[in-house]
Amino acid sequence: MLNDRKRKILQIIIEDYIETAEPVGSRTIARKHNLGLSPATIRNEMSDLELLGYLEQPHTSAGRVPSAQAYRLYVDSMVDSMKEEPGVLTENDMALINSWYKERIRNMDDIFKSTAKILSRMTQNVSLVLANKKSTARFKYLKFLPLSDTQAIMCIVTDDGAMDNGLIDIPAGMSGSELDYLSGKMSNLLKGRRLTEINGDLLQEVYSAVSEDEVMLASLKKAISNIAAKNSEQKVFLGGAKQLLNQPEFQDVGRVKNLLGILEEEKVVKDILNAGDDSGLKVTIGSENKFTGIKDCSMVQATYRLNGQIVGTMAVLGPTRMEYRKVIAVMNYLHKYLETILKDPK
Amino acid sequence: MLNDRKRKILQIIIEDYIETAEPVGSRTIARKHNLGLSPATIRNEMSDLELLGYLEQPHTSAGRVPSAQAYRLYVDSMVDSMKEEPGVLTENDMALINSWYKERIRNMDDIFKSTAKILSRMTQNVSLVLANKKSTARFKYLKFLPLSDTQAIMCIVTDDGAMDNGLIDIPAGMSGSELDYLSGKMSNLLKGRRLTEINGDLLQEVYSAVSEDEVMLASLKKAISNIAAKNSEQKVFLGGAKQLLNQPEFQDVGRVKNLLGILEEEKVVKDILNAGDDSGLKVTIGSENKFTGIKDCSMVQATYRLNGQIVGTMAVLGPTRMEYRKVIAVMNYLHKYLETILKDPK
DNA sequence: TGTTAGCACTCTGCACACATGAGTGCTAAC
DNA sequence: GTTAGCACTCATGTGTGCAGAGTGCTAACA
Numbered sequence: 090m091l092n093d094r095k096r097k098i099l100q101i102i103i104e105d106y107i108e109t110a111e112p113v114g115s116r117t118i119a120r121k122h123n124l125g126l127s128p129a130t131i132r133n134e135m136s137d138l139e140l141l142g143y144l145e146q147p148h149t150s151a152g153r154v155p156s157a158q159a160y161r162l163y164v165d166s167m168v169d170s171m172k173e174e175p176g177v178l179t180e181n182d183m184a185l186i187n188s189w190y191k192e193r194i195r196n197m198d199d200i201f202k203s204t205a206k207i208l209s210r211m212t213q214n215v216s217l218v219l220a221n222k223k224s225t226a227r228f229k230y231l232k233f234l235p236l237s238d239t240q241a242i243m244c245i246v247t248d249d250g251a252m253d254n255g256l257i258d259i260p261a262g263m264s265g266s267e268l269d270y271l272s273g274k275m276s277n278l279l280k281g282r283r284l285t286e287i288n289g290d291l292l293q294e295v296y297s298a299v300s301e302d303e304v305m306l307a308s309l310k311k312a313i314s315n316i317a318a319k320n321s322e323q324k325v326f327l328g329g330a331k332q333l334l335n336q337p338e339f340q341d342v343g344r345v346k347n348l349l350g351i352l353e354e355e356k357v358v359k360d361i362l363n364a365g366d367d368s369g370l371k372v373t374i375g376s377e378n379k380f381t382g383i384k385d386c387s388m389v390q391a392t393y394r395l396n397g398q399i400v401g402t403m404a405v406l407g408p409t410r411m412e413y414r415k416v417i418a419v420m421n422y423l424h425k426y427l428e429t430i431l432k433d434p435k
Numbered sequence: 436m437l438n439d440r441k442r443k444i445l446q447i448i449i450e451d452y453i454e455t456a457e458p459v460g461s462r463t464i465a466r467k468h469n470l471g472l473s474p475a476t477i478r479n480e481m482s483d484l485e486l487l488g489y490l491e492q493p494h495t496s497a498g499r500v501p502s503a504q505a506y507r508l509y510v511d512s513m514v515d516s517m518k519e520e521p522g523v524l525t526e527n528d529m530a531l532i533n534s535w536y537k538e539r540i541r542n543m544d545d546i547f548k549s550t551a552k553i554l555s556r557m558t559q560n561v562s563l564v565l566a567n568k569k570s571t572a573r574f575k576y577l578k579f580l581p582l583s584d585t586q587a588i589m590c591i592v593t594d595d596g597a598m599d600n601g602l603i604d605i606p607a608g609m610s611g612s613e614l615d616y617l618s619g620k621m622s623n624l625l626k627g628r629r630l631t632e633i634n635g636d637l638l639q640e641v642y643s644a645v646s647e648d649e650v651m652l653a654s655l656k657k658a659i660s661n662i663a664a665k666n667s668e669q670k671v672f673l674g675g676a677k678q679l680l681n682q683p684e685f686q687d688v689g690r691v692k693n694l695l696g697i698l699e700e701e702k703v704v705k706d707i708l709n710a711g712d713d714s715g716l717k718v719t720i721g722s723e724n725k726f727t728g729i730k731d732c733s734m735v736q737a738t739y740r741l742n743g744q745i746v747g748t749m750a751v752l753g754p755t756r757m758e759y760r761k762v763i764a765v766m767n768y769l770h771k772y773l774e775t776i777l778k779d780p781k
Numbered sequence: 782t783g784t785t786a787g788c789a790c791t792c793t794g795c796a797c798a799c800a801t802g803a804g805t806g807c808t809a810a811c
Numbered sequence: 812g813t814t815a816g817c818a819c820t821c822a823t824g825t826g827t828g829c830a831g832a833g834t835g836c837t838a839a840c841a
Contacts, residue, residue, distance in 0.1 A: 112804090114803070114804050114805085115804075115805080116803080116804075117804095126813085126814095127813070127814050127815080128804095128814090129806095129813075129814050129815070129816095130812085130813055130814070132804090132805065132806075133806095133812095133813090135805095136805090136806080146804095146805090147822095148820085148821060148822075149804080149805070149806095149819085149820050149821055150802095150803065150804045150805060150819085150820045150821040150822075151803080151804065151805090151821080151822080152803080152804065152805090153804095196661075230580075232578075232580055234576075234578055234590060234592055234598065236592065236596055237596075240596070242590075242592060242596075242598045244580060244588075244590060244598075244600075246580055246582065246588065250582055250583075250586065250588075250602065252580065252588045252590075252600050254590075254598050254600070256596065328699075329699070330676065330695055330699065331692055331695040331696045331699050334688050334691060334692040334695065335692075339688075340688050342680050342685075342686050342688060342691070345680060345688070345691070346677060346680040346681075349676055349677040349680065350677050353674075353675075353676065353677050458833090460832065460833050460834085461833075461834080462832080462833075463832095463833095472784085472785095473784070473785050473786080474785090474833095475784075475785055475786070475787095475835095476783085476784055476785070478833090478834070478835075479783095479784090479835095481834095482834090482835080492834090494791085494792060494793080495790090495791050495792060495833080495834065495835095496790085496791045496792040496793075496831095496832065496833045496834060497792075497793080497832080497833065497834090498832080498833065498834090782841100783840105783841090784839105784840080784841080785838100785839085785840075785841100786837105786838090786839080786840095787836100787837090787838090787839100788835105788836090788837090789834105789835095789836090789837105790833105790834080790835085790836100791832105791833085791834080791835105792831105792832090792833090792834100793830105793831090793832085793833105794829105794830090794831090794832105795828100795829090795830085795831105796827100796828090796829090796830105797826105797827085797828090797829105798825100798826090798827085799824100799825085799826085799827105800823105800824090800825085800826105801822105801823085801824080801825100802821105802822095802823085802824105803820105803821090803822090803823105804819105804820085804821090804822105805818105805819080805820080805821100806817105806818095806819085806820105807816100807817090807818090807819100808815105808816090808817090808818105809814100809815090809816090810813105810814085810815085810816100811812105811813080811814075811815095
């Protein structure tokens with residue numbers, strides 16, 4: 090539908106606008122790029138492109154600005170072409186990323202934190218990183234570690250090698266070996282269950298098979314439901330609200346406030362990130378966004394997996410006039426990097 | 436040095452300016468407050484106050500604005516008077532605070548999170564909350580929970596009733612009872628130590644008294660240093676960057692960027708909060724702040740303790756034109772509230 | 782001696798007119 | 812199909828004038 094020349098001109102306009110944030114005029118194009126065309130010809134083409142819905146004019150005597158539809162075309166064809174020759178990151182960029190990751194990684198949270206930081210620094214936009222908690226882990230065994238005469242710590246080990254714990258009340262004077270007997274019995278009965286399955290009823294059943302202390306049962310219930318809640322909780326990491334203020338579209342305080350308001354509501358951020366838990370890379374442009382408040386923004390989002398399981402989602406949120414090429418390249422790189430780290434988190 | 440009338444006028448100017456963010460003129464004062472004085476008289480007094488350094492004039496024909504020195508006087512005398520009749524929070528405010536705290540408290544982190552949120556909502560400024568980690572806890576005992584043929588989880592129980600854990604490598608084929616023997620021995624030798632004391636050398640000594648497996652020793656060292664690091668780490672919770680944008684002094688994007696930049700650097704925030712680990716309430720006005728970047732802001736800060744130990748620090752950061760009275764009242768209330776909760780976190 | 786009315790002066794903010802420049806759309810010629 | 816030329820539009824920047832708020836000073840008053 091678009092001939093090569095229109096395509097070329099559209100691309101030039103998009104990239105120029107992404108760079109300068111100023112409406113692009115026909116003269117500018119003719120001057121900057123050696124197309125062998127006069128401004129008048131380019132004007133005619135631009136007029137066509139506007140009619141086709143790819144360009145918009147802020148006012149009569151301004152240059153033109155790409156529409157959401159134009160970005161869509163641009164991104165789609167870019168994603169296609171990137172399948173063949175993916176990376177456009179400079180050596181420098183990659184070195185920077187590597188060094189940032191090496192900086193201070195002690196646990197999973199640090200990995201996500203670093204990812205958020207890197208994403209925002211490299212793309213000059215807000216980054217959102219969502220860490221899914223493993224809710225599919227299965228119960229392996231539990232153990233009580235005595236603390237005092239009336240309290241103990243319950244440790245639950247799951248088959249993914251992780252451990253959770255909670256404080257529980259025990260009958261006064263219960264001995265260590267009694268506790269061990271109890272935990273052994275309970276472990277046998279609960280083995281293989283998902284943590285979320287271990288609700289009040291099941292626990293009641295299992296527990297009453299081995300003991301009958303009401304106080305301890307109650308605190309067990311509470312501790313386990315706490316652990317289950319913690320495990321099914323998603324965590325959000327944000328980065329780079331500051332960078333946003335460098336973008337000309339966010340010189341208006343009202344707009345900044347709007348976006349900051351959204352980012353401060355953890356629940357909203359989670360919803361946004363969970364909405365696109367597609368596989369692979371997803372670019373949402375302007376009003377394609379379902380959430381009010383970011384309808385004038387674009388978002389590039391990617392989920393990453395480990396053994397087929399979604400571990401998390403990362404996204405870059407910014408004005409529709411976003412450096413899509415760079416953002417996508419960074420995302421692709423981080424994606425690979427993360428999957429390597431996650432496989433072998435030494 | 437200031438007679439009563441000057442004092443009174445100064446107070447009126449400060450409070451009016453805090454409310455309106457506009458320079459205050461002599462006519463306004465005469466109209467709003469029934470002082471029995473004409474604008475001209477007030478003008479004379481204001482002229483004196485300016486000479487004394489309490490007032491400043493943005494330009495010749497504007498009203499006057501309180502200087503840092505004026506705020507200092509205002510805050511000091513207010514803190515004094517609040518010792519007698521402390522609270523000025525409305526019933527409504529208190530109810531709001533209570534309900535926010537009840538909302539979703541499952542662990543310590545939630546308490547700090549809520550505090551940050553409440554502080555910023557109630558004061559319309561940025562809130563910073565620093566949670567000190569208990570680095571003074573003493574080792575009680577440790578226990579190994581087997582995971583696989585070559586791995587186990589090490590659980591360390593401390594005398595404050597908390598537990599930490601880490602993954603360690605064990606010699607292939609080591610039995611559960613061998614692990615128990617090891618942990619029992621080690622527990623006896625390490626009992627009563629601070630976690631930070633348990634460094635590589637001490638551990639080497641203790642461990643070689645009970646076993647000689649190099650791999651396990653290495654992973655033990657690593658796990659314990661991780662735990663010690665985590666325990667001595669301070670955590671920061673922020674709230675209400677959005678509220679800031681409601682303040683007229685932050686309509687300028689440059690200033691917002693400046694402050695956001697600071698808030699995004701966790702290390703800087705920690706430094707700021709740690710700098711004032713005085714006891715009790717501390718108000719820092721404008722250039723009294725030692726940190727560049729917040730020299731045009733004021734900060735109200737309070738540390739809270741549990742059994743004499745500093746548990747954390749909370750602060751409100753905003754323009755020098757801050758509602759000191761309200762901020763201080765909220766802080767006082769939260770202070771009491773928190774110390775109650777912390778004493779008995781049911 | 783303290784207080785006040787009056788007045789000239791200063792500065793900001795706003796509205797308005799005007800020129801400038803960038804950009805377009807259209808037409809006619811190549 | 813391409814291009815030069817021209818009239819037209821609109822945003823932006825600048826200068827002017829005016830109203831309003833506020834001050835400082837002086838002289839009169841109690």
